[in-house]
Amino acid sequence: MRIIDLRSDTVTMPTEEMREAMFRAEVGDDVYGDDPTVKRLEEYAAQLVGKEAALFVPSGTFGNQLALFVHCKRGDEVLLGDDSHIVQHEVGAASVIAGVQLRTLTSRQGELDPKEIEAKIRKAEDIHYPDTGLICLENAHSNGRVISLENMEQIHEIAKKYHIPIHLDGARLFNAATYLKAEAKEITRYVDSVMFCLSKGLCAPVGSILAGSRTFIEKAKKGRKLLGGGLRQSGFLAAAGLVALEKMIHRLQEDHENALLLGQELSKIPGIQLSLEDIHLNMVFFDMSAAGYDTDRLVEEFLKKGIKINPAEDGIMRLVTNYWVSREDVLYVVDTMRELLMGEHTE
Numbered sequence: 578m579r580i581i582d583l584r585s586d587t588v589t590m591p592t593e594e595m596r597e598a599m600f601r602a603e604v605g606d607d608v609y610g611d612d613p614t615v616k617r618l619e620e621y622a623a624q625l626v627g628k629e630a631a632l633f634v635p636s637g638t639f640g641n642q643l644a645l646f647v648h649c650k651r652g653d654e655v656l657l658g659d660d661s662h663i664v665q666h667e668v669g670a671a672s673v674i675a676g677v678q679l680r681t682l683t684s685r686q687g688e689l690d691p692k693e694i695e696a697k698i699r700k701a702e703d704i705h706y707p708d709t710g711l712i713c714l715e716n717a718h719s720n721g722r723v724i725s726l727e728n729m730e731q732i733h734e735i736a737k738k739y740h741i742p743i744h745l746d747g748a749r750l751f752n753a754a755t756y757l758k759a760e761a762k763e764i765t766r767y768v769d770s771v772m773f774c775l776s777k778g779l780c781a782p783v784g785s786i787l788a789g790s791r792t793f794i795e796k797a798k799k800g801r802k803l804l805g806g807g808l809r810q811s812g813f814l815a816a817a818g819l820v821a822l823e824k825m826i827h828r829l830q831e832d833h834e835n836a837l838l839l840g841q842e843l844s845k846i847p848g849i850q851l852s853l854e855d856i857h858l859n860m861v862f863f864d865m866s867a868a869g870y871d872t873d874r875l876v877e878e879f880l881k882k883g884i885k886i887n888p889a890e891d892g893i894m895r896l897v898t899n900y901w902v903s904r905e906d907v908l909y910v911v912d913t914m915r916e917l918l919m920g921e922h923t924e
């Protein structure tokens with residue numbers, strides 16, 4: 578049975594073109610600086626986000642944590658949203674690797690209040706205070722929404738005023754760009770460094786990019802080695818990453834349209850609570866507690882029908898569309914849901 582996998586966009590398999598590119602990739606020892614494919618990827622990536630240089634790193638978490646490690650010194654304070662990936666889903670790494678203190682601000686659906694940021698920056702020289710070392714933003718946010726450019730610009734103004742760098746967790750940067758109908762660099766112009774994933778909706782099997790100034794990336798390269806992320810013939814992976822950046826960023830709209838369709842159809846099923854305005858990307862969040870159907874059982878029943886989904890997290894279900902999920906698949910998923918919750922078929 579063919580499986581429709583809606584657990585995440587990280588489950589995406591490489592495309593045929595990626596497999597071909599990986600097979601043929603020209604490689605070398607990248608720790609010696611000998612891998613031409615990695616170099617090409619890094620140059621292309623830097624250009625896409627309008628930064629001087631970029632670095633291929635093993636994962637998104639690696640890229641974010643490396644950014645914290647390079648921007649900050651131990652004991653610094655990092656300002657970021659309380660629902661950000663760095664706070665919620667990176668195993669507390671910031672305290673282990675960079676040795677920084679994360680000071681969380683109230684996230685307003687992913688956006689931070691510029692005034693609150695300004696108020697939280699440690700300005701006075703006080704022997705008791707840590708230094709504010711960094712501000713982290715997340716766009717697209719893992720809540721499925723895109724942060725407005727106005728919000729980023731306002732935060733950028735404040736950061737500039739106090740000489741504090743901004744790092745962007747842009748795991749789904751190109752999804753955000755797609756939603757904003759903007760180029761990625763129109764988003765990243767408001768930040769000093771950015772991490773984005775090649776291995777999510779862009780279908781590359783492994784890897785992320787960290788980009789920033791030349792000096793920043795030079796330091797990050799050494800930091801990457803320290804953390805065990807100096808890879809050898811990684812051009813095999815970079816080759817797939819190049820296809821991701823050359824081809825896959827232009828088709829994300831399709832995933833977004835499929836997610837919206839999924840959301841629209843699911844919202845018609847009694848017992849499913851869902852906000853269509855919150856569907857900016859490839860992710861659909863909903864609450865089905867009113868349907869009176871156990872969500873763990875739903876996971877099992879869906880699997881029997883060839884659909885993989887994750888169980889609810891804090892009572893909320895999340896379905897994610899991707900390259901390998903078609904419009905027909907979406908309609909089949911909706912049909913299956915309707916059948917399970919209402920016990921009926923649609924024509």
Ligand SMILES: *Cc1c(COP(=O)(O)O)cnc(C)c1O
Pocket residue numbers: 635636637638639641662663715717718719746748749774776785
């Ligand atoms: C997935 C994700 C990451 C981490 O990427 P990994 O490759 O899974 O380590 C970081 N930030 C956000 C917002 C993400 O969605």
